[in-house]
Amino acid sequence: MADQITLEVARYRPGLDTEPVMQSYQVPLREHWAILDGLTYIKDHLDGTLSFRWSCRMGICGSCGMTVNGDPQLTCATFLTDYAPGPVRVEPLRNFPVVRDLVVDIGDFMEKLPTVKPWMIRDVDSPVEEGEYLQTPEELDEYKQFSMCINCMLCYSACPVYALDPSFVGPAAIALAQRYNLDSRDEGAADRDDVLTSPEGIWACTFVGECSAACPKDVDPAAAIQRYKLTAATQAVKNFLLPRGAR
């Protein structure tokens, strides 16, 4: 194994650069080193001006998503040795405005997330003194997968629909809406329906499945979207056929 590997890193400094330029750095190629370790090596030893986000370095905080050799990845969970002998191309996540170097602006997602009401909605909220809402392990399994989203934005970066139409609510937000819709304790599905069935909601999705392929936590947002399409379609038929009281 060579003892070095080249990282080709996208640089963009607003006010200085008119468009991103690639800059090459040599970093040690070591077992267990993630792409992120290569980037922190650059920052600490070679070039303090390189900007990127990172925090937990254990694949759970969702900060360090970037495009690695063309694919959206958590850089703390993607390893240099898997790209040897290199070079490895590291760019910001696609489909987001670039703030600086590898830092993207996720403000759009942060604004969309509350619109799907990703919180517990109850007709009547029982007092805490009455104890927990019962939920069997099987009921927990119904939504558990969709509760694993770490908001890392890899799915938005992979989504061809979001690339063309930034008004699309998008995979993670829809999966989180479904996380509550499918929770046996929640009664807010009707409150989330308008946004989910709007033109920017589930029907915008063409079921390419790139979101689920990119997801590092196996949330499978594509399945969440498909499942809600079925729910919405069934509901539409019911609404058409049945008198109001029987829905």
Next chain:
Amino acid sequence: MSAFHDVLVIGGGGAGLRAAIAVAETNPRLRVAIVSKVYPMRSHTVSAEGGAAGVAADDDSLDEHAYDTVSGSDWLCDQDAVEAFVAEAPRELLRLEHWGCPWSRQPDGHTAVRAFGGMKKKRTWFAADRTGFHMLHTLFQTVLSFPDVVRYDEWYVTKLLVDNGRTYGVVAIELATGRTETITASAVIVCTGGCGRVYPFTTNANIKTGDGMALAYRAGAPLKDMEFVQYHPTGLPFTGILITEAARAEGGWLLNKDGYRYLQDYDLGIPEPTPVMRSMELGPRDRLSQAFVHEFDKGRTIDTPYGPIVHLDLRHLGAELIDAKLPFVRELCSQYQNIDPVTELVPVRPVVHYMMGGIHTDIHGATPIQGLYAAGEVACVSINGANRLGSNSLPECLVFGTRAGRAAAVFAGQYGGAIPPAILAQGRDEEDRLERELTRHAEGRERIADIRTEMQTAMENGAGIYRDGDSLAKAADELQELRLRFADAAVDDHSRTFNTELVALLELSFMLDVAESIITCALQREESRGAHQRTDFPARDDEGYLAHSLVYREPDRHGRRVQYLPVTITRWPPGERVYGR
């Protein structure tokens, strides 16, 4: 420019989010804001794995949870605070359940509890082994349902504004633009978490740089019990990634190089095939990490390129249990260590995990500075004393986040009003200082990373699992020298847009303050208690030191002053810590 909020929360993790909700619930008319250097869902609460303690089972009692916590703390906690904590923890965990937290369940639908280190009964609620992740996202998503809670995401607080013993807000930098702003408030709650990054090998995320501790310390508040640094016994060797105590609670064993369950040699009980509460692998973290050092001294650890290790054996638990209860452990081992714990031994070694000390607060989260509150790891109430029990920190965020939020809401409701001109002047001064830092350090010659690395090494060598007067004095000298070199640190990045090098500089400056407070308190405490083990003073000394250290910064001459505050004892007089017998 300046904005005003009634209550400003610094930090968007478990304690900060819970505090913000508590303010909104206590007084919906109050304007609440959360300022955080990362988006709230990136906060380090996300990394907590094993669970959150709160009495739930019929065979358990509040007194037993309190006793476990008090004895776990080596009697350095305040027992009134512990009694309040154990009484309120179950309600807070239920509250979170009502907000949607996906707690693991029993077959009948009730929430499940698991065993944990130092706990005599099963009382640790869990969401598989991603408890912190689920708690944080539940809290964050619940905060989204309060549209009036304002957020300053990715803003970095550089100074607390204090006039005449009262706080009126902060100065912060918006990272995206580099803009500095004075944000005023009637009350401020510091919830910025711990400071594990002052050490070289830690489970803590990159953001855990002790910012809030240093902010309060510089503003004149004392830091309490800073010499008590928790080493978790089981971190992965290169990364320091935490392998949760739940792995041992579910039945995992710690083995030395001979395959021997070595904890039996350290007065922690006799090995049984299945877990025994408060025994062996379910002993407290301080004692387990100390046992590792003794095994190393005896030549019974295993050398690796990343230091000596022992093994965590989960193989006998089987794939089904591991996938159901410890799926994240399996994922982390596979991803970061290339091993499968179902069939292979997991290499582990002690790793800096948690700061028992922090900003001195009372039982309501109030600091000695009027209007300033603190909660979570950044604070020291103290329920953790000389050693925190696993799974007490998550409920601590909830219980004392709520308490601080309520107290701050009441204070802000009573004492709102005009911001003194001196505060706005201080804000302008701080904004000018930040400008100057960029210019001044543009010519610097020292790399930030070099100073940071040497600080971390000094701390590990000087104030590790075992320390003595000489090692601490040497660390104090090294820190003094690093402070001089810091003045010449280089910031090559002159951009205002997302300047992470400037943030690294400011973080390092905070860490140097926190590191010095740790060394100062450790030097003064001439006894061994919990996580503070002085080889030159190996015994606990209740006559001299059954008291909290309070370290004050003496701003005139970079000096520090330590005084002691007696521990509050209600029902459990100091006794022997007994595990496994």
